[in-house]
Amino acid sequence: MEEKDRIVETFRGRTVFITGGTGFLGKLLIEKLLRCTEVKKIYMLIRGKKGKAAQERLNDIFANAVFDLLRAQNPASLQKCRVIPGDISREGLAVSSEHRLLLQKEIDFVYHLGASTRFDDSVKTAVKFNTRSTKLLLDLAHGCEKLQIFVHVSTAYAFPKEELLHEKSYKAPTDPHRILAAIDSSTDEECETLMEDSPNTYTFSKALAEELVTEQMEVLPAIIVRPSVVCPTWNEPLPGWCNNLQGPMGLFVGAGKGIIRSMYMKGDSHADFIPADLVVTGLLIASWNYLNNSKNLYQIQRRIQKGSELFEYYTTKNWNFSNSKTAEVAEKMNAKEREIYKIAGEGFDLKEYLRTCMICSRRNILKEPDSTLPAARRHMTM
Numbered sequence: 001m002e003e004k005d006r007i008v009e010t011f012r013g014r015t016v017f018i019t020g021g022t023g024f025l026g027k028l029l030i031e032k033l034l035r036c037t038e039v040k041k042i043y044m045l046i047r048g049k050k051g052k053a054a055q056e057r058l059n060d061i062f063a064n065a066v067f068d069l070l071r072a073q074n075p076a077s078l079q080k081c082r083v084i085p086g087d088i089s090r091e092g093l094a095v096s097s098e099h100r101l102l103l104q105k106e107i108d109f110v111y112h113l114g115a116s117t118r119f120d121d122s123v124k125t126a127v128k129f130n131t132r133s134t135k136l137l138l139d140l141a142h143g144c145e146k147l148q149i150f151v152h153v154s155t156a157y158a159f160p161k162e163e164l165l166h167e168k169s170y171k172a173p174t175d176p177h178r179i180l181a182a183i184d185s186s187t188d189e190e191c192e193t194l195m196e197d198s199p200n201t202y203t204f205s206k207a208l209a210e211e212l213v214t215e216q217m218e219v220l221p222a223i224i225v226r227p228s229v230v231c232p233t234w235n236e237p238l239p240g241w242c243n244n245l246q247g248p249m250g251l252f253v254g255a256g257k258g259i260i261r262s263m264y265m266k267g268d269s270h271a272d273f274i275p276a277d278l279v280v281t282g283l284l285i286a287s288w289n290y291l292n293n294s295k296n297l298y299q300i301q302r303r304i305q306k307g308s309e310l311f312e313y314y315t316t317k318n319w320n321f322s323n324s325k326t327a328e329v330a331e332k333m334n335a336k337e338r339e340i341y342k343i344a345g346e347g348f349d350l351k352e353y354l355r356t357c358m359i360c361s362r363r364n365i366l367k368e369p370d371s372t373l374p375a376a377r378r379h380m381t382m
Contacts, residue, residue, distance in 0.1 A: 003336040010288045011037035014148075015106045019045045019088055019137065020113030022057060024243050025153070025230065027066055028280045029111060031237055034077040035070045036340055037284075041080050043103060045114065047087040047094070054085040065364055069237040088114040088133035089125075093140070104143040109287065110150045112137050117246060119200040123191040124183045126201035127208065132180055134209040138216050149221050149287050152213045156228040156272065156321050158206040160199055165226075167325040169214040173198055176208035223290050227279045228272035228321065232357040235342065236277050240353075240360030248273065249361055256358070256376075272321060275353070281341040282326065289329045 016033060020026040021044035033039045046054040061067075062078055070077065084103065087094040095103075116129035134152060141150050159170045173196055183191055198204035213222050232242040232249060242249055248271075254260035330343055338344070362368045368376075 003334040005336055005340060006292075006334075007284055007288045007337055007341055008037045010291060011039045011109075011284075013038065013040045014108040015039075015041045015043065015146075016109045016111065017043045017045070017084075017103055017107040018111045018113065019133070020115060020153075022046055022061055023113065025276060025279060026113050027061060027064060027243065028233065028237075028276055029113065029283060030061075030081065031067055031070055032277075032280050032284065034080060035073065035237065039080065041082060041106070043082050043084050043107065045084050045086045045088065045093065045095070047085070054083045058083050064243065066238055066241050066243070088136070089128045091136075093133070093136050095140075100140065100143075103140065105145055107144055108146050108148045110137065110141055110144075110147065111153070111283065112151065113153045115153075115206070117202060119202050121201045122188055123195055123201050123204070124186075124188055126205040127179055127183050127191075130202070130205035131176055131208040131212065132183070134212050135176075135180065138212060138220065138222075141220055141222075147221065149223065149290055150213075150216075151283060151287060152209070152222065152224050153283070154210050154224050154226045155203070155206050156226040157203055157319070158210055158226065160203055160319070162319070164320045164322065166322045167226075169210070169224075170207070172207045172211040173204065174208075176211050179208055221290070223286055225283055225286055226321075227282070228274050230276050230279055231273045232275065232360065233277040234275035234348070234353060238360065240356035240358070241364065242276070242357070242361065243365070245361070245365060249357060252354070252358060253361055253366070272319070278343050278345075282343050285329055285333065285337075285341055285343060286326075289332065293329075293332070 011033065016039055018026060018029060021030055021042075026044075030042060030044070033042060044058065046057055048054055049057060052060070058081065062071075062081075067078075084095060084099050086099075092100075112134060114129075114133060116126060118126075121129070138150070141147055156165060159165060162170065174194070179194055182194055186194075195201065195204050198207070210224055213224055216222055229248060232240050244250075245253055251260060251263070326343070330338070333341070359370075362373075362376075363370070
């Protein structure tokens with residue numbers, strides 16, 4: 001008898017609400033849901049930007065190469081997506097009362113991916129985007145009539161003082177409610193003193209957000225997923241795809257172009273990198289597992305030796321992450337599910353992966369045709 005795909009059953013006929021749908025992981029999550037599940041509808045919180053309205057930005061998203069496979073296989077599925085104009089950095093998420101009632105009546109799943117991933121944001125900006133937005137989403141979730149799960153996407157580096165990070169809750173460096181009150185009543189300069197000894201505003205604000213989610217786990221069906229450093233896709237829907245150069249690909253492209261000539265790091269350091277498509281399948285599998293087996297924290301990573309991040313703090317230190325719970329979830333999957341929702345690294349070839357990432361970045365970010373490759377290779381040897 002053919003094995004059933006239990007993950008597709010989890011999403012069949014369900015309505016999903018996603019923040020961060022215009023970002024790197026958000027695009028991939030939407031594509032995966034539309035291509036591999038029978039989700040009923042996807043609401044996306046999108047703000048107007050650079051003179052473009054929210055609906056116009058959605059049209060631009062679907063024109064991206066990452067949706068080519070979906071457009072070829074099932075173009076009608078794109079009609080399942082609906083725009084909710086809003087902004088995670090503003091009070092009330094800048095969502096109208098009409099749309100708020102609509103969401104609270106219809107949505108089954110919430111995926112909170114929206115965030116600022118910049119390390120050099122001011123404290124006030126980082127807290128508004130990463131911490132306050134989480135509280136506002138939790139407030140919204142409390143009013144949802146059919147909510148089955150609230151998935152908060154954090155980072156494996158949210159608690160950098162922990163040399164070994166387990167899949168459990170940790171205390172934030174300070175009280176998140178005090179910080180939220182302070183950013184509304186303090187100047188930018190005063191807010192900068194609130195961070196204490198956190199290495200940057202990103203990890204500080206994400207740790208605060210985690211505590212807010214943890215506080216609600218007794219009354220809301222909430223989970224936290226902590227990916228490590230998210231890199232371009234491995235296999236699907238487009239091998240090597242990413243839509244920005246903020247992460248490790250920025251280093252590779254910068255070095256290849258001769259812009260980055262050197263950087264400071266320990267020779268024996270390592271980083272934990274995870275291809276973005278494995279993160280997305282990890283989100284879906286964690287959701288399925290929670291609804292059928294429960295438990296709340298998952299860490300997704302795959303170590304690549306001698307990698308590096310953008311800043312010295314990360315290139316001169318080592319961390320280890322336990323992902324035993326994630327491994328246990330993978331063991332519960334049948335062969336069909338493992339094929340469709342890949343989270344393991346069998347068959348991973350690092351050199352081939354990096355080559356594919358560079359080619360895809362040249363094509364889709366730098367807009368450089370393959371015909372320029374011979375000249376680029378000659379430039380590298382000069």
